[in-house]
Amino acid sequence: MKILYFAWLRTTIGKSSEDISPPEAVHTVSDLLNWLPSLGENYSxxxxxRDLLRIAINQEYADLDQKIKPGDEIAIFPPVTGG
Known part of the structure; x- marks a missing residue:
């Protein structure tokens, strides 16, 4: 599974992307967001x-209860504003 981090998430975590293999108990976006903080203080x-975050699975917006699988690309980013 490839995770992409954008904006202040990238800065705080210290990387723009990574390939991870979450535990088998991680089945949904919510599960993933609950597990990622266990990787370190920067993730926490x-x-x-979390209420500020947006998630996309394979370049499509996703809800917290949406299922994820090992080959997915998960993007995590704050809301985007423009002008």
Whole structure:
């Protein structure tokens, strides 16, 4: 599974992407967001405001209860504003 981090998430975590293999208990976006903070303080800090995050699975917006699988590309980013 490839995880992409954008904006302040990338800065706080310290990387723009990574390939991970979450435990078998991780089945949904919510499960993933609950597990990622166990990887370190930088992940905990970056993901503590989950209500601000947007998630895309394979370049399509996803809800927290959406299922994920090993070959998916998961993008995690804050809301985007523009002008």
């Amino acid at each position: 800090s970056a993901l503590e405001k």
